[in-house]
Amino acid sequence: MYNEINNLIIFLFIVYIYSPKMSVSTKIFKSMNQSSWIRRMFEDGLVLKEKFGENNVFDFSLGNPNLEPPSEFYKILRKLALNPPQGIHRYMPNAGYITTRNAIANQLSKEINIQFTSDHIIMTCGTGGGLNVIIKTLVDPNDEVLIFSPYFVEYLFYIDNHNAKHKIVPTNQNFLPNINALAKSITKKTKMIIINSPNNPTGVVYSEDVLSSIGKTIQEKEKLFGTQIYLVSDEPYRKILFDNLRYPHVFPHHTRTIITTSHSKDLALAGERIGYIAINPSIESNKDLSDGLTFSNRILGFVNAPALMQNIISQLQNVSVDILDYQNKRDILYNNLTSIGYSIIKPQGAFYIFPKSPIKDDILFAEKLREEKILVVPGSGFGKPGYFRIAYCVDIDIINRSLNGFSNVLKRFN
């Protein structure tokens, strides 16, 4: 009898621990628990830092830029604060200020050699906001959205937010889209393909050839199925490019192309939530599309992108943080880790490096690194087991002092 009561108590305790608490839906409860390796590592990091001190933990878990925004940002911010234009804090058109959208359209026209106007630009609350607005506007329930693995894990939730279905397409050994697999994955129900270059978590950049192959594959399938498929390019790292690489733009490779980007990374304004969507001017029904995107921006509750930031970034389209700082960090990590014996595809942009885990179990390997107080995210968190991500947007001192730990753990497995 005593044992039965005891077992019942244990059972009820387990049910309590693993069941949704009153205030959270079952769906959100499940998603929270399955989702984020990054969050788990971040929380682990807080515990370790508390125990060993901030400087003794090598936290590479988060893509949160350590650089401060450029001085030009503060100059404009100060000017606006001292002489605020009348009405600067009021509501505005849901697509954003026309002056800001014009500034972005002009900049894109110069970069890409396609004529953009303010009609093609919608200001958003970051790229995360932009992606949600795009998906909301384009998908019907059960439409398919294709993403490539390894992927930014939020895509799964963003797609689910709008009742679409995600489908994962593998990449090749260089983390570039496997075009045959892409062709096989596209069906009548495919509405959208999301690409991300420079890529999180791998740092690879898609070349013109890769983009052209993606475009051609989509067009073949559109013809075959009589459908319209959108290519959505998620580009928050577009300006973080190394070795004088020029960014290969996606617009020339497919008509139904939409990009979304932000100044979270290139101006280190991640907390300010400022970004935009740009649609290809050659999309036939581009007025309907931009009206739809603007409407979604409103009804998702974003209403419009932050006013103050729109005023500032319209004057900063040619400015970015010091990209060479990230390139230098990439070089230190890549050169040292490869010479120790790690196998790595050299990143060409962003601030991530994605080495192969020396053992099959990337989660165990991340745990072993943790014993050296090094926090990384296992590739499993990006749908690519067998690898791990280092986010090197941290102080150079952290990188330099972590190298011994990376070496120690590798030696144990060799």
Ligand SMILES: Cc1ncc(COP(=O)(O)O)c(C=O)c1O
């Ligand atoms: C691939 C990718 N897409 C989108 C985002 C969201 O960025 P934002 O701050 O612009 O919403 C991130 C942020 O880390 C990212 O890595």
